[in-house]
Amino acid sequence: MVARVSKSQFKAKALELFREIEATGEPLIVTDHGQPKLEIRRIAQKPHNPLDRLKGSVLRYDDPFAPVGEGDWEVLK
Template identity: 50%
Template structure:
């Protein structure tokens, strides 16, 4: 997939046109700041999965989940 790039200045001048292009083509646009990629604009795609399905597989390791937590292991805001 080819990724188009536009500068912040060009995006500011043609924002509506660029957003319509992204919406119709589905191709993302990268907005650059001083020649470096800064922001990617892409079409929104709703995730139809349930929250539990989206989280499934996200826990990589769960070691000793029932061990007590010591007083000095808690982080607190003062």
């Protein structure tokens, strides 16, 4: 079962509750006048692959072994 805490209790014990969420992985519902308003949970970490940022950035590359000169760079024009 998901734990629930009121806003006032959350404010008083926020750091303690954060540590508990980090340790257990269980989410926490913050309520306001008995009504659920927020859910606090640990972020699921995805493995980071630096090459993912480059996917789709090269549209076409005709001759990969041809030398590149200073005049070939758009940024220098």
